[in-house]
Amino acid sequence: MTAVAGERQGPLWKAARRWPTAVALAAAALVWGGGLGDAADAVSGLAPVVLLLALEYLILDQIGRREASWPVIGGMVAAVFVIELLDVIDLTTVAVAAALVLLVWGAVTGTANGRHSFGIQAAGMLGFGAIALVGMAVDPDLGRYLVAAGWLLHGIWDAVHLKLDKVVSRSYAEACGVLDVAVAAMLLFLL
DSSP states (O other), X not given: OOHHHHHTTSHXXXXXXXXXXXXXXXXXXXXXXXXXXXXXXXXXXXXXXXXXXXXXXXXXXXHTOGGXXXXXXXXXXXXXXXXXXXXXXXXXXXXXXXXXXXXXXXXXXOOTTOHHHHHHHHHHHHHHHHHHHHHHHSOHHHHHHHHHHHHHHHHHHHHHHHHHTXXXXXXXXXXXXXXXXXXXXXXXXXX
């Protein structure tokens, strides 16, 4: 065994391979540092993101390019910034409209990953969308628990995709899963 190969098995190399977890924990710290506010603020701020998490999976299934996971999320963050900055239309409305377009498009034309994969992603979009929308419609104290459930369930969704190595890149699935569980915990225990 060469020295280089031996170094790649050491603790620093193993820690470096967990960079997605580090990114997720840094993002969670930003969420926490920005303050969750009260239950109403937390729900109104974090429920639409549950829609966006499922929407990204739907986008990536439609284009069939897992390696685009990070660029797609970067584009979505930029789009959210512009939507919020312009303040012309609600982010939730944009996310629902985009999801509906992708759902119809996928149902009519299929997706690069096939109809079975599309069916799974469509079910995820509908399920996570329902949790987010109901969470925003009910009393904020109850909504907080629904939105936390959405984040936690999406963390499980990420773990399944990580294990199956499907739809999104492994690094994205790991980072998203860690962030999702962290945000769910914040909603449950820090409000």
